[in-house]
Amino acid sequence: MTLIKSISGIRGTIGGKPGEGLSPVDMVKFSTGYAGWVKESSGKKRPAVVIGRDARPSGDMVQRIISGTLMSMGVDVIDLGLATTPTVEIAVDELKADGGIILTASHNPKQWNALKLLNNRGEFVSGAEGRDILTLAEDGGVQYANVDELGKITEIIDYEDIHIQKILDLPLVDVEAIRKANFKIAIDCVNSVGGMVLPKLLKSLGVAEIIELYCEPNGQFPHNPEPLPEHLTEITSMVKDHNASLGFVVDPDVDRLAIVNEDGSMFGEEYTLVAIADYILSNHKGNTVSNLSSTRALKDITEQYGGTYKATAVGEVNVVETMKETNAIIGGEGNGGVIYPALHYGRDALVGIALFLSYLALSGKSCSQLRAGYPDYVISKNKIELTPAVNVDEILQTLIEKNNEFNINTQDGVKIEYQEGWVHLRKSNTEPIIRVYAEAGTMEMANQYYENILQQVNAIL
16 A cells, blocks of 8 residues: 655555555545645635546545545535546636645556645645645644534536636637548547546537547546556557547546557657647747656757747646746646646646647648657656665766766756757655656667666666
8 A cells, every 4th residue: 555645745545554545534634734724825714625536436435535624624615526637727716716626646547546736726736835734734733613614515517618618719729720620539538537528629629520439437447547658559559440630648637648640650748748839839939848857859849939948847836837937838748748828827638639639730731740840859768776775866966976078957856968868867755766767869879878877877886
């Protein structure tokens, strides 16, 4: 059993003893701390919090516990039921709520669940806010409401309709061009909330034919729910067998988007953001942001349009903060996470789909032709396993000294920039490993970067 507490929320496996897994005791303790923080930060005696969940089997149970705990703290609950992460984020802002909790373990297997915490803007809480919540949860100091001050619960179904309409109203979403393109699109929604929303969105966009794979929101994930190529063999075959224009794949809470080309090849999760940024920047000059482990292609595209690119520490909250600082018009992460501020500051696969289809329709190209127009980079993702006694910080510092002839970024671990690529090392906060991402023009070169770093680490050890 696993329980992980961090400044961004709490996640763990269902079952086991309190403190070992995501037990009801832990859910109550943590949501009590969050409710106390919401009351303090809002200054309201009776604040409101939006809750939504993905379709994993534990969701209903977790939602009932969290809702009851919030009500016991004198917090009103707005329950969206089954809802995507970006839908909950939009609802918090639209409904003028004081916070939000998304019950999803994202790409983790079905035995996992998590509480993702939002502020009153529908954005993930900051590091400082997360620490305050953890302190309240661990140290107590909060007081439950008396019987006359208990919170109430309000249920709102189909809030995704409001989300979809806001997408349709965006100036760069061209429904007429999509309709004229007569797209046939296959989708894999891994039997979670995407199965409710993607067909509805695509029909609203005027897609001619939708081929559905795993769209029943029962939480029984038919394959590893992380949208990586090795997990998507069925939809790639389906796209080819049905002569589809392309395929879309989302994770269980619909904040990551992967695209399948018409020939069954992968567009590349790293390139979801690159293509959408290309479309946005071709219409409006501006800046972009992604994290340090994302492809260099976004920087290349941004500079082609005269904009400025910034890289941040890994984590959506870091990307959003830098996007605001630089007034970026598009940003996100290389895992298929698209953040479009014209809609909201959160990763959103639904707006990603609408913008990508608009660009594809207007370009007159096939999906693979569009992909071929971008700089061709490949990322190799690895990890170096260590023993608990190893001082990872000392290893990283030694690597900085050994590679000081290169441009080095220490904002988030160590990123070494070479002329034709880079390697990024980050230590894990939960296990004795160093995650190593390397990018180059070929997988052979990217793996060579990794092997070089591995040899240096072994020499240090």
